[in-house]
Amino acid sequence: MNSILIWNCRGAKKKKASLYLKELVKDHNVLFIGLLETKLVIIEHKDVDYLSGTGWNYSYVPSASLSRVILVLWRSNLANFNMIESSSQFIIGNLDILNKGKWRIATIYGSKDVSNGRLLWNGLEPHITHDWPMVISGDFNCLLAKEDKKGGRNFSFSLGPREMKYFMTSNDLHELNFIGPRLTWSNNKKGSDRIMERLDRIMVDSFVVNCNQ
Template sequence: MAGCGNADKWEEAKDSGWNFFQVPSIRLSGGIMVLWKSDLATFRVFESSSQFIIGEIDVQNKVSWRIATIYGSTDVYKRRKLWEKLQLYSTKDKVLIIGGDLNCLPNKDDKRGGKIFVYSLGTKEMDYFLVSNDLHEVMGTGPKYTWCNNKTGADKILERLDRCYLNSVVLSSPHRLVVRKLARVSSDHCPIILNMLNYNVALKKTIKCEDVWISNPASIAVVKKAWSRKSMGDFSQILNYKL
């Protein structure tokens, strides 16, 4: 997600092999842009508004994912339209990625400074949307808070507004995904990157547990070793990996 800049620069980017779709900014606020390498992928836009760009990306005819890039409204009633639109495009047949500035906090641990966190109507509606569509946040590395009001002392406010969610279809995918939160430079937000980890699972014959193995004390050590492997992601991803 990015604010829309100089049109000539984006035309230059297009000429250099990049393509893009944008929702223009209004004065100094808003604006969403999706960019993709034309020789690597195609992106088909389903629908867009000031709060989202929803589409489907096909990467070299190998991966087809549905992606929603978000810039949620700070107004709870306008943000309700965002959940309604995302609901229409929710899918259980392929990987669904929802990421960006949701402008809504799920719990008090995502905020430091300012007014006391309240489990408001906006938070309830967001929670209901995530649960009903089987969406799970992708955990990652980097700063805990992704937004700052750029003030100091007692007036400083930090919040984790920028997030990335995936549906459970990713569990059956061979890809492992992790979010990296980068440092703030010229913005009040931290950029977030969803990385696809490069790893190849060696093809192995199917291992079926024989009852006789259990009688061997060494089998306990094998299970412990597998269970102690370090892995990243939400609880369901980690469990699937260990199993």
């Protein structure tokens, strides 16, 4: 079974990133990859070949901030990806999988700023579809519950989380369960200074939920 991979790689040119990505692709039969925080100014085919091996097509969103460049890749012999819209916070498009139909996929690298978060939801909403499977996945930079954080300031259900929750509810989107640690980000500090948060999520529409029941 083919799978979709979204990863905040924090630097696509690192040798460890390339080795790890190729291992994930092989072990999980990945046909679509969304990479966040690539830190690449210009992305060429040689960069893609270095990262994931040969046989991949790609598209990306240039950005003045290197950490905000989003890169998506797909296996050219198994699928084709048609980008519908992009911004500094997302790439959204249709993934046509050979002999398996169409998926709409949004790869997200959300802003911590509430007003920019609103731009993300407003940008995605016109492209929400329930006619075929839809996946919205990535680093949303937003906490939704007190269980999503350990250390630092106490969680507050402020405007940012409320607007994300409203976006999910109004568009009938559901967060998938996960395997592994709940908290996906760390400030890499120790002791009482250590902060861990759940910033990465996968949301799907009811089409996907019903198919997996």
